[in-house]
Amino acid sequence: AQSVTQLDSQVPVFEEAPVELRCNYSSSVSVYLFWYVQYPNQGLQLLLKYLSGSTLVKGINGFEAEFNKSQTSFHLRKPSVHISDTAEYFCAASDTGRRALTFGSGTRLQVQP
Amino acid sequence: DVKVTQSSRYLVKRTGEKVFLECVQDMDHENMFWYRQDPGLGLRLIYFSYDVKMKEKGDIPEGYSVSREKKERFSLILESASTNQTSMYLCASTPGGGFQPQHFGDGTRLSIL
Numbered sequence: 298a299q300s301v302t303q304l305d306s307q308v309p310v311f312e313e314a315p316v317e318l319r320c321n322y323s324s325s326v327s328v329y330l331f332w333y334v335q336y337p338n339q340g341l342q343l344l345l346k347y348l349s350g351s352t353l354v355k356g357i358n359g360f361e362a363e364f365n366k367s368q369t370s371f372h373l374r375k376p377s378v379h380i381s382d383t384a385e386y387f388c389a390a391s392d393t394g395r396r397a398l399t400f401g402s403g404t405r406l407q408v409q410p
Numbered sequence: 411d412v413k414v415t416q417s418s419r420y421l422v423k424r425t426g427e428k429v430f431l432e433c434v435q436d437m438d439h440e441n442m443f444w445y446r447q448d449p450g451l452g453l454r455l456i457y458f459s460y461d462v463k464m465k466e467k468g469d470i471p472e473g474y475s476v477s478r479e480k481k482e483r484f485s486l487i488l489e490s491a492s493t494n495q496t497s498m499y500l501c502a503s504t505p506g507g508g509f510q511p512q513h514f515g516d517g518t519r520l521s522i523l
Contacts, residue, residue, distance in 0.1 A: 340514030400452035
């Protein structure tokens with residue numbers, strides 16, 4: 298089964314600055330990768346997903362992530378953040394042959410004016 | 411838009427009670443999921459269902475059971491609630507063929523006293 302590590306529990310950043318949220322997964326022959334966002338008092342929304350193909354994946358709200366097989370990473374990036382991006386972000390992974398997703402512990406992005 | 415509705419946002423119960431958490435989705439999705447979310451642990455899968463009356467255990471099924479009598483409704487049951495089941499519970503759904511949840515409810519914050 299996959300394990301997912303989000304090294305940063307909190308990331309403070311100023312508005313309009315770039316941001317990278319880090320995610321590493323345990324090695325596997327093949328893997329599906331996901332990023333979700335959770336705004337305060339809400340459920341999770343799917344931001345983007347990697348199933349196969351291009352290693353650069355674009356998602357909603359200007360976010361993108363890059364699948365790096367050699368480093369077993371799937372870091373989330375945004376070139377310029379807004380106050381409204383303040384939320385908790387979860388990385389998740391599953392082996393393609395296994396159904397259930399494994400979630401990381403989450404990274405709280407705090408965008409300051 | 412897909413809507414996943416959880417019947418209660420907040421619930422307070424006593425130790426030993428039988429507790430029912432209800433979830434309804436309106437998009438005819440085959441797959442439904444129950445997760446619990448705890449600080450620092452991310453989301454952990456309790457059970458999922460891939461069809462009416464069909465279910466599979468997730469990573470932490472102990473102390474829980476589920477019921478899916480109709481396609482749109484997936485219930486989580488705490489047979490005899492204990493204080494260590496105090497948590498945020500999230501229901502999710504996804505169309506058939508995908509076992510990675512795409513749509514989440516807003517969650518039920520359950521406190522067991």
